[in-house]
Amino acid sequence: MSAQSSPGQSAGPRKPVTLSTLNKRKQNGEKFTCLTAYDACLAAQISEAGVDVILIGDSLGMVIQGHDSTLPVTMEDMVYHISAVKRGNRGAFLIGDMPFMSYASETQTLENAATLMRSGAHMIKIEGGAWIAESTRLLAERGIPVCAHMGLTPQSINRIGGFFVQGRDPRQAESMVEEALLLEASGASLLLLECVPRELARKITEALQIPVIGIGAGPDTDGQVMVIYDLLGISPITPRFVKNFLQDSRDGIPGALRDYVAQVRDKRFPAPEHCFD
Numbered sequence: 137m138s139a140q141s142s143p144g145q146s147a148g149p150r151k152p153v154t155l156s157t158l159n160k161r162k163q164n165g166e167k168f169t170c171l172t173a174y175d176a177c178l179a180a181q182i183s184e185a186g187v188d189v190i191l192i193g194d195s196l197g198m199v200i201q202g203h204d205s206t207l208p209v210t211m212e213d214m215v216y217h218i219s220a221v222k223r224g225n226r227g228a229f230l231i232g233d234m235p236f237m238s239y240a241s242e243t244q245t246l247e248n249a250a251t252l253m254r255s256g257a258h259m260i261k262i263e264g265g266a267w268i269a270e271s272t273r274l275l276a277e278r279g280i281p282v283c284a285h286m287g288l289t290p291q292s293i294n295r296i297g298g299f300f301v302q303g304r305d306p307r308q309a310e311s312m313v314e315e316a317l318l319l320e321a322s323g324a325s326l327l328l329l330e331c332v333p334r335e336l337a338r339k340i341t342e343a344l345q346i347p348v349i350g351i352g353a354g355p356d357t358d359g360q361v362m363v364i365y366d367l368l369g370i371s372p373i374t375p376r377f378v379k380n381f382l383q384d385s386r387d388g389i390p391g392a393l394r395d396y397v398a399q400v401r402d403k404r405f406p407a408p409e410h411c412f413d
């Protein structure tokens with residue numbers, strides 16, 4: 137690649153997506169899109185295709201580094217990948233994942249979140265329910281927007297015992313609604329639901345004022361998120377909620393990305409076969 141085609145230097149950015157954009161989308165009942173990215177080239181393609189949010193997820197531990205979980209991912213890894221995505225980004229809103237055990241104490245939480253924001257994230261994401269309420273409050277009060285990640289939380293995979301759908305048990309479902317409300321009251325600006333039954337995701341999305349984004353959570357959340365390598369059909373495992381958009385694209389990767397945006401916006405994705413009951 138020549139210096140002229142460097143993703144850090146080509147076409148100017150579009151009007152940047154902000155939290156206000158996402159809040160307005162929720163108020164207007166318009167769906168928004170999110171994809172993971174870990175490098176500058178894909179970040180440029182994804183944002184140029186009109187994807188609203190890029191998540192620099194700790195899923196990079198599995199899809200980039202080849203681990204069998206997200207636990208080995210470090211702060212250094214996150215800083216490296218967030219910095220690369222920031223250089224390629226063309227106006228998408230960037231969420232940086234706080235890796236395993238980087239928010240176990242208050243001091244760690246504040247220092248590590250600040251490091252990710254300085255690297256280019258516009259928001260940080262932490263996994264958990266009621267136990268992350270205090271960290272959420274501390275961060276939000278200090279100007280760091282928080283995305284709370286509930287449902288299947290891969291950093292707790294050893295406690296959960298596997299990559300299972302969460303919230304099928306009525307008591308667990310009820311406590312998830314309460315925890316989501318608590319996190320919103322604590323200052324969370326966004327909620328991500330992973331692998332939960334469609335009805336529960338709908339209930340939580342309706343109960344919350346903040347936008348809710350889903351993966352394996354059905355079509356009723358305000359936004360959808362997918363791992364980019366799942367969308368491109370090159371991940372080794374294909375869970376039920378994944379759709380390969382590249383195989384039907386008539387314009388390679390840019391076409392697949394535009395199809396994803398269009399199908400989420402007009403509610404064709406996720407379809408019933410991608411959802412859990």
Ligand code: KIV
Nearest residue numbers: 172193194195351361
């Ligand atoms: O790390 C990640 O990419 C994620 C998505 C699977 C939602 O958390």
